[in-house]
Amino acid sequence: MSASGGRPVGPADRPGGGWRGVVRGNVLALGLVSLLNDVSSEMLYPLLPLFLAGLAAPGSAAIALGAMDGIADTVAALVKIWSGRASDRARRRKPLTVAGYALSALARPPLALAAAAWHVIVLRAVDRVGKGMRGAPRDALIAESVAPAVRARAYAFHRALDHLGALSGPVLAAVVLGGWLGADALWRHGAAADVVPLPVLRRLFGLAAIPALAAVLVALLAVRERPDARRGEARCDPPASGQGGRLPPRLRLVLAALTLFALGNSTDLFLLFDAQARFGLGAGHVLGLWVLLHVAKILPGLPGGHAADRLGPRRVILAGWAVYALAYAGLALSRGPVATVAWIAVYGLHYGLVEGAERALVASAAPAALRGRAFGWFHALTGLALLPASLLFGVLWAHVGREAAFLAGAALAAAAAALLVVAAPGRRAEQAAP
Template sequence: MGKLAESRVETEKLLFSGITGNVLILGMVSFLTDVSSEMIYPLLPLFLTTVLGAGPAFLGVIEGVAESTASLLKLFSGIASDRVSDRQKLVLFGYTVSACARPLIALAATPAFVLFVRFFDRVGKGIRTSPRDALIADSVDSSLRGKAFGFHRSMDHAGAIVGPLIATLLLTFFIKDIRTIFWLAAIPGLLAVLLIILRVRDVSRKRGENGAFMRMVPRGKLRAYLIILFLFTLGNSSDAFLLLKAGQLGVTPARIPLLWMFFHLVKMFSSMPFGALSDRIGRRSIIVSGWCVYALAYAGFSLAATELHVWLLFAFYGLFYGLTEGVEKALLVDIADPGERGGAFGWYNFAIGAGALPASLIFGIIWQKAGSQAAFAFGAFLAILAAILLAFLINTKENPGKRR
């Protein structure tokens, strides 16, 4: 029994090493916030179209305005976080704005009110994201950043699983009014805010210097990395197109939520292991592998012919997220100057947001004009191109795991 106990302790140490207090609490905050968010947003299209009488075009306007707002604010909040004394206050303010705004959708009598609420929800996200990621980076040893960001993404995906399940159970057995679900979504959101107040603290770090905006524009290797990320993102269209393809191949509306939950399970279970692996063998090779998985998955979707193909491809495609989401952030921290990490995350989020806006439009036009095979082929091509550029232009000489 003694040896078994020792073995269990060593396993726990290996599993949780690098998950410091801030990393753990911010992971729980993201879990609760995603539970709150995902209780609402899967129901939002139905609420807009059947209750408020909006059309698909207005839904597109809402999401376009929301994500554009978040992308811009992530840039400026990241730059600001390098120059403030306490990033925890920025993180707290951002989560509080979203937690208070999101449930107000229950009061909506017009589609315009939903646009108003969604705008302020994304304002909160834009304010909190870059400072939060910079705080995670500074709260953990550099040799364990991949694992820390992987853990954070795993908790986020876990919330994306639990939220819709709670909403489904409530609507099936206890509640008939969608607006009640929106009000109840305030509970996990406010719990997340409470956790930040009680447990999240800033850590000492090199502060950025005040200066002209152009001094904040990325240079050198960081600029090259962000340009490559932008190129990849241009081919990374909304996953809604994958669900559209799944429906065309026979996945019924009743099974779509199960497919989506299965997809998030793969992302949840793969994020932390691949993040930890990047700490040992280097970030670049993991990201290149992830982008190659993306290209192969998109090629597979272009050729898929049965529902079985769809389920297998969604499982494979989920690995792309596990390989890249946390590791891309860890590589960003490896490259960026310690005093400008918040700004680096701001530019990172801005580059991805700027690429995501036209990505789905381009994909949809290609699908409509040349068919789904051509659209998926376009996404696969850009992923391979970006992987080649990353492999040859971003030289990470040392293994992150060998640093302090």
């Protein structure tokens, strides 16, 4: 008996096995690529609210922030549908993966030259198009590089390195800004537009291009196609057979549940925006809060992936969504900075539980020859949901109250959990997928 890719089954291929057979090859290479890319991205992303506040007209920064992430992720989501189908038809995952990372790397340096809020919105959209190109083929390549019984662990490791990069980026940005501005200026409280001078942010954004280019080089040199997996897919489940390449009903129900949850999960920048608006945080506080969020994302990631392989992805996803709903309810009721910071940390824990498990659930519900398409729809639908999710949160925050915004997210998480109980298969069906 052999695992995915034609290699013999070993202890690491079983749900209770170790990590040695998982953290190697494409899983390791793509993890390093994501780490370097996120160092670059997160050097600038948590500071974009401050940058937009300096570029936008007074009182319009919140609208610009919502438009930036909403438009960017909507465009990226549409690209994800195409990229998943394209990688299935070509039976090649690497070209789109590398091209996606390259496009994102090229979009970041021009941010240093942005003179208006719409420039930032356009460049952010181009960056996210790159993410849309690479997401589905990369996740399909990871699925093809390991045995089905350890997919959740493979995705959990990849997401852990992704979050490690996202943690390292703001730390590096804080060190650089501290060297340029001095410690006192870094921790100074004030209005968002006055915290960091725009010329300093522009210089930082230029530096962020270096790790992004390194990520492209690693993807180009270290990632390998899986020709044996492609031959197996063509033999066992060609797209032209059966339903003509249509997604199976069970997979569509799973995607519906994941999308419903995404409709209540607005951009994480609103956590920084809400805290900065309430407590007047300085740049160091904003970056520190972002680092704390990613530490919380990393901590349960590997144990969560291992638990998903042992218990099944559905149970771990439901646990993660329960943590999310609890955190959003806590944020709705929090009054002081200490409680707010604590609940943001609790909120971050849900990522480590669900990210690997969600991808493992999609992979198990999709026929092998449609896996790229399935991940394309997964990334597309959850990405498209970010625009209405962020608009809903922003409108409720501005016109009803911050409590209503957070409680609405908690309620949608509960509804998604109910749908997932109906949609997701049992433990045996999850492990039976090739």
